[in-house]
Amino acid sequence: VEKTFVMVKPDGVQRGLIGEVLRRFEQKGLKVVAAKLMNVPKSLAEQHYAEHRERPFFGELVSFITSSPVFAMVLEGESAISVARTLMGKTNPAESAPGTIRGDFGLTIGMNIVHGSDSPESAAREIGLWFSEGTVAYDKAVDVWLA
Ligand code: GTP
Numbered sequence: 001v002e003k004t005f006v007m008v009k010p011d012g013v014q015r016g017l018i019g020e021v022l023r024r025f026e027q028k029g030l031k032v033v034a035a036k037l038m039n040v041p042k043s044l045a046e047q048h049y050a051e052h053r054e055r056p057f058f059g060e061l062v063s064f065i066t067s068s069p070v071f072a073m074v075l076e077g078e079s080a081i082s083v084a085r086t087l088m089g090k091t092n093p094a095e096s097a098p099g100t101i102r103g104d105f106g107l108t109i110g111m112n113i114v115h116g117s118d119s120p121e122s123a124a125r126e127i128g129l130w131f132s133e134g135t136v137a138y139d140k141a142v143d144v145w146l147a
């Protein structure tokens, strides 16, 4: 069982899509083990996007993610990292398939609604960064029907 870090970005929160995005992950069978609405401190934004530090759009990325609250969460399930990425669709909403979150709701690459960890290493790093308080372990009766 894997955990992944997912967040509804400021555009998704402003557009009222927190519930819609969360619904899709829940319906797929992923379990919410942590969640919070928060303003993102600049230092956290810079650490989160550290891999893009040298990219020309780094400044834009940091100012966008700190511009308005995000809804951050940790989701758990079989292959949670790749499953979440599949539901999200391609990075550029102009190329993401209908039926995916970005394909259905996004229009530009900068405002693409949602973030999800891209590897087990990223997931561990991002969960530690965003949820240093830890996650919640619990059983759901439905787990037996998903295994
Ligand atoms: P995340 O889940 O948000 O990390 O998206 P990703 O893994 O699909 O893409 P990547 O990590 O390569 O890029 C991180 C984020 O930077 C993307 O989600 C985009 O919002 C943004 N981004 C990527 N390329 C560009 C770009 O060329 N211009 C702008 N403005 N933003 C970009």
Ligand code: MG
Residues within 6 Å of the ligand: 116, 118
């Ligand atoms: Mg990424």
